[in-house]
Amino acid sequence: MALTLPSRQGAQYLETDVVLVGAGIMSATLALLLSELDPGLKTLVIERRPGPAEESSNPWNNAGTGHAGLCELNYSIEQPDGSVDISKAVKINEQFQVTRQLWAYLIEQGILKDPKAFINPTPHLTFVTGADHVAYMRARWEAMQGNVLFDSMRYSENQSEIAEWSPLLIEGRDPAELVGCSYDATGTDVDFGALTKEYLRITTSRGGEVAYNFEVSDIKPAGAAWLIKGDHTGGGHGIVVKAKKVFIGAGGYALHLLQRAGVPEANGYGLFPISGQFLTTSKRSVVSRHDTKVYGKASVGAPPMSVPHLDARIIAGDKYVLFGPFAGSSPKFLKHGSLFDLPLSLRPHNILPMLEVAKDNLPLVKYLAGQILLPPNKQLEALQQFYPEADLADWTMVQAGQRAQIIKKDEHGHGTLQFGTELVVGAGGTISGLLGASPGASTAAPIMLGLLEKCFPERLDAWRPLLTKIVPTWGKNLVDDPALAASTRTRTAEALGITPPQSR
Ligand SMILES: Cc1cc2nc3c(=O)[nH]c(=O)nc-3n(C[C@H](O)[C@H](O)[C@H](O)COP(=O)(O)OP(=O)(O)OC[C@H]3O[C@@H](n4cnc5c(N)ncnc54)[C@H](O)[C@@H]3O)c2cc1C
Numbered sequence: 001m002a003l004t005l006p007s008r009q010g011a012q013y014l015e016t017d018v019v020l021v022g023a024g025i026m027s028a029t030l031a032l033l034l035s036e037l038d039p040g041l042k043t044l045v046i047e048r049r050p051g052p053a054e055e056s057s058n059p060w061n062n063a064g065t066g067h068a069g070l071c072e073l074n075y076s077i078e079q080p081d082g083s084v085d086i087s088k089a090v091k092i093n094e095q096f097q098v099t100r101q102l103w104a105y106l107i108e109q110g111i112l113k114d115p116k117a118f119i120n121p122t123p124h125l126t127f128v129t130g131a132d133h134v135a136y137m138r139a140r141w142e143a144m145q146g147n148v149l150f151d152s153m154r155y156s157e158n159q160s161e162i163a164e165w166s167p168l169l170i171e172g173r174d175p176a177e178l179v180g181c182s183y184d185a186t187g188t189d190v191d192f193g194a195l196t197k198e199y200l201r202i203t204t205s206r207g208g209e210v211a212y213n214f215e216v217s218d219i220k221p222a223g224a225a226w227l228i229k230g231d232h233t234g235g236g237h238g239i240v241v242k243a244k245k246v247f248i249g250a251g252g253y254a255l256h257l258l259q260r261a262g263v264p265e266a267n268g269y270g271l272f273p274i275s276g277q278f279l280t281t282s283k284r285s286v287v288s289r290h291d292t293k294v295y296g297k298a299s300v301g302a303p304p305m306s307v308p309h310l311d312a313r314i315i316a317g318d319k320y321v322l323f324g325p326f327a328g329s330s331p332k333f334l335k336h337g338s339l340f341d342l343p344l345s346l347r348p349h350n351i352l353p354m355l356e357v358a359k360d361n362l363p364l365v366k367y368l369a370g371q372i373l374l375p376p377n378k379q380l381e382a383l384q385q386f387y388p389e390a391d392l393a394d395w396t397m398v399q400a401g402q403r404a405q406i407i408k409k410d411e412h413g414h415g416t417l418q419f420g421t422e423l424v425v426g427a428g429g430t431i432s433g434l435l436g437a438s439p440g441a442s443t444a445a446p447i448m449l450g451l452l453e454k455c456f457p458e459r460l461d462a463w464r465p466l467l468t469k470i471v472p473t474w475g476k477n478l479v480d481d482p483a484l485a486a487s488t489r490t491r492t493a494e495a496l497g498i499t500p501p502q503s504r
Contacts, residue, residue, distance in 0.1 A: 016042040019243040023047035024057040027249035028199035029444040035206045043208045048215035053193035059315040061401030066188035067442040068096040071124035071295040084140040093149040099445040101471045104495035118195040121498040124187030125294045137180035148482040152502045153184045166292045172388035185499045192441040219261035248433030252333025252404035258433040263426035270350035270407035276325030276400035283394045287319045310386040325400040333404045353415025403437040429455040
């Protein structure tokens with residue numbers, strides 16, 4: 001079905017090579033890569049908000065963790081025999097090494113000026129209490145020992161040693177309490193909002209275009225191209241853009257747009273929204289004594305990526321400590337979305353999988369409902385598990401970003417809830433969209449390299465020399481090549497001013 005051009009006088013008709021919907025970290029990464037690979041390629045980012053990074057990529061809407069599998073226990077899975085499978089942690093780490101190489105290249109080339117504006121060294125810790133959790137931590141530590149990607153990690157069950165790594169965890173704690181803690185100095189805190197803005201500034205300085213305050217409401221094929229309709233959010237004249245390729249980096253709204261575009265590959269998907277809140281403080285006595293990110297273990301039913309953690313953050317150059325996110329339930333797919341997002345996303349092909357997910361995940365639904373109603377004393381209790389001497393009077397609650405987790409049919413046609421990210425590609429690679437939220441912004445570079453392979457196969461051979469200069473390990477597994485892993489991590493750490501690998 002062809003999109004009819006608006007008959008309203010003054011509606012603007014534009015032509016470009018690539019339209020990117022949404023001005024978050026994903027579109028910004030792709031726009032920047034395209035401008036680097038082919039300065040002649042015309043790109044247009046269309047964003048419904050007045051500026052970039054106002055949804056999940058905003059530093060106040062995410063936790064800013066440079067996810068590398070160093071501290072997030074949902075990537076180290078306990079097996080029935082008590083051993084721990086770290087293959088997910090290895091994969092996340094490999095992906096983050098790709099992201100670090102892109103950033104290092106941009107700094108080394110002078111394209112990005114100041115790494116401190118978006119990345120800062122921040123040790124990653126995992127901290128647990130109680131005999132069962134400590135036993136699991138020990139098994140995880142054993143599984144990670146000897147793996148080159150985790151060779152900087154240390155482990156302790158000694159409160160005095162842990163206090164040296166992160167004093168707030170131990171002060172005021174019962175000295176007899178059993179604790180287990182891993183510590184990796186190579187961890188990072190990332191301001192993905194600052195990075196998004198910088199990427200788009202660079203792209204526009206090279207001729208790329210960005211249209212703010214336009215909401216893409218329809219996408220339809222037009223011969224070998226696509227017509228993208230953008231409505232002005234202030235009621236002004238709209239735009240219709242003809243583009244050879246479209247990338248939908250619209251966060252929680254990507255599925256809806258893939259469905260509008262009639263991409264059959266998007267059929268059967270549904271979304272499960274999870275909202276969040278952070279407790280935050282800038283109190284000097286707290287901020288000056290906490291410079292680590294500390295993750296814990298999920299309680300029963302908790303969505304794995306929403307287990308609160310105690311994070312040192314640097315946002316726009318200022319130091320904060322954030323604790324969260326506390327997960328919650330809201331039918332919106334974006335923070336600035338609508339209460340009708342969830343009901344309007346229902347289609348005949350996804351209603352059943354979505355109902356199955358609700359039925360199969362009752363502990364999660366119960367957990368989310370409980371979290372919204374969590375009284376302040378329970379929030380304090382959660383915070384004090386990490387920071388026993390915390391005083392709620394020092395903390396303020398802020399709304400975090402909205403996650404839209406993927407619901408997908410499994411091989412038996414049964415709906416399952418996924419916690420990863422998925423690139424949906426249709427129409428021979430001319431249209432694509434990104435679904436899901438985890439591990440998220442940290443993996444923007446490898447996801448966009450994967451997109452280039454799927455959506456620009458005709459250009460890949462010409463781009464390969466520059467791509468391998470940008471990411472020298474592209475297509476290789478560092479874990480299989482310890483010398484390459486060490487040299488890559490050291491080089492990127494030097495370029496980015498973060499902590500290089502350290503022998504224990
Ligand atoms: C609470 C929370 C904590 C997180 N913590 C981390 C973390 O510690 N580390 C990490 O790496 N990742 C984290 N993430 C995930 C990460 O934030 C996201 O994966 C990432 O920001 C997604 O980027 P994006 O560009 O796809 O989406 P977004 O940043 O959400 O951008 C999408 C953009 O599309 C625009 N848009 C939507 N619909 C339309 C339309 N129809 N027309 C025009 N524009 C449209 C939106 O306004 C928005 O600007 C977290 C996320 C949340 C919510």
